[in-house]
Amino acid sequence: MITHKKRFETIIQKLKDNGHKITPQRIAIVKILVDSEGHPSVENIHAQIKTDFPTMSLATVYRNIVLIKSLGEVLELGFPDGSNRYDGNKPYPHPHVVCIKCKKIVDPDLDSLDEMKKEVEVETEFKILNHRLDFFGICSDCQAGKV
Amino acid sequence: MITHKKRFETIIQKLKDNGHKITPQRIAIVKILVDSEGHPSVENIHAQIKTDFPTMSLATVYRNIVLIKSLGEVLELGFPDGSNRYDGNKPYPHPHVVCIKCKKIVDPDLDSLDEMKKEVEVETEFKILNHRLDFFGICSDCQAGKV
DNA sequence: TTCTAAATGATAATAGTTATCAATTAGCAT
DNA sequence: ATGCTAATTGATAACTATTATCATTTAGAA
Ligand SMILES: [Mn+2]
Ligand SMILES: [Mn+2]
Ligand SMILES: [Zn+2]
Ligand SMILES: [Zn+2]
Numbered sequence: 001m002i003t004h005k006k007r008f009e010t011i012i013q014k015l016k017d018n019g020h021k022i023t024p025q026r027i028a029i030v031k032i033l034v035d036s037e038g039h040p041s042v043e044n045i046h047a048q049i050k051t052d053f054p055t056m057s058l059a060t061v062y063r064n065i066v067l068i069k070s071l072g073e074v075l076e077l078g079f080p081d082g083s084n085r086y087d088g089n090k091p092y093p094h095p096h097v098v099c100i101k102c103k104k105i106v107d108p109d110l111d112s113l114d115e116m117k118k119e120v121e122v123e124t125e126f127k128i129l130n131h132r133l134d135f136f137g138i139c140s141d142c143q144a145g146k147v
Numbered sequence: 148m149i150t151h152k153k154r155f156e157t158i159i160q161k162l163k164d165n166g167h168k169i170t171p172q173r174i175a176i177v178k179i180l181v182d183s184e185g186h187p188s189v190e191n192i193h194a195q196i197k198t199d200f201p202t203m204s205l206a207t208v209y210r211n212i213v214l215i216k217s218l219g220e221v222l223e224l225g226f227p228d229g230s231n232r233y234d235g236n237k238p239y240p241h242p243h244v245v246c247i248k249c250k251k252i253v254d255p256d257l258d259s260l261d262e263m264k265k266e267v268e269v270e271t272e273f274k275i276l277n278h279r280l281d282f283f284g285i286c287s288d289c290q291a292g293k294v
Numbered sequence: 295t296t297c298t299a300a301a302t303g304a305t306a307a308t309a310g311t312t313a314t315c316a317a318t319t320a321g322c323a324t
Numbered sequence: 325a326t327g328c329t330a331a332t333t334g335a336t337a338a339c340t341a342t343t344a345t346c347a348t349t350t351a352g353a354a
Contacts, residue, residue, distance in 0.1 A: 021320045021331060042310085057334040062311065080225025082310045082341095097271050108267050112259060120255050120282050124244050128284040135267050137275035168300060168351045189341085204303040209342065211301095229341045300351080307344065318333065324326085 007034040011073045033088030039105040099139035154181040158220045180235030186252040246286035
């Protein structure tokens with residue numbers, strides 16, 4: 001996918017620009033972050049890499065996600081049960097739709113959010129800097145019993 | 148506050164109706180859940196009660212919140228960093244505005260959410276059952292440097 | 295008042311994440 | 325190309341919010 005390749009280059013370049021070394025582990029992690037459609041978890045990333053990179057440590061995955069997060073190049077979807085998920089393609093806040101059965105997470109198109117943010121700023125007198133919107137439900141596959 | 152008293156009675160009654168005993172610990176926890184304006188944390192609830200009920204165990208607070216949650220009478224706002232907060236007055240999903248400085252959480256009035264939910268259902272073919280909307284920012288007090 | 299299942303308090307166990315530290319290595323200087 | 329050094333890694337210990345365990349206590353019915 002062309003946009004994924006571009007994201008890959010962007011993140012690698014940003015790592016270089018900030019004086020970080022480009023290790024094989026880093027490359028593998030960034031690749032998965034930008035190639036995944038389904039918002040992978042740390043465990044998922046680790047498992048994928050370990051298949052053909054058996055020495056990959058879980059700590060390295062965590063460390064690099066923290067690093068890439070600090071560069072603003074991955075969005076962390078933290079869930080209270082600890083099952084955090086990551087979006088390396090759209091590293092800015094955006095709404096998500098979560099299937100509570102198969103744990104799939106997709107990006108819907110929603111434009112009314114900006115309007116909503118302004119509403120909230122006027123009403124509450126907060127300066128809004130960030131937001132998080134999740135819808136939880138059952139995807140069409142799971143509704144059809146294709147679990 | 149009249150609405151809080153009503154909520155208190157509602158929850159106590161529901162506990163009775165479901166065969167649960169009304170203990171002093173339970174009463175204290177429910178009181179705080181319905182009297183708090185600011186979405187208290189477990190630690191906060193525990194600390195408040197311990198002042199004049201020194202034997203109150205943290206485990207009891209956790210246990211009772213799980214119980215009241217299971218009866219649908221408190222909304223849990225789980226945050227990925229483990230700083231969960233509770234709303235005993237509006238136990239159904241609703242948007243929140245979180246101050247990232249003083250950790251205050253308020254309930255804004257927002258009506259466009261239902262519309263948004265329908266939009267998402269049409270677009271993604273999910274059956275939406277629940278949602279979570281948080282805005283993060285800085286409250287007017289913190290903006291004024293009243294920290 | 296007595297009885298018993300439910301609830302509590304104290305604490306151990308759990309799980310995701312972060313910290314630590316010795317060993318390895320990417321990338322620069324020679 | 326080689327060696328150097330600070331950055332990075334892998335292994336594992338530590339941490340922290342929450343849950344489980346279990347002996348003791350108690351709410352509420354008989
Ligand atoms: Mn996304
Ligand atoms: Mn609320
Ligand atoms: Zn599904
Ligand atoms: Zn504030």
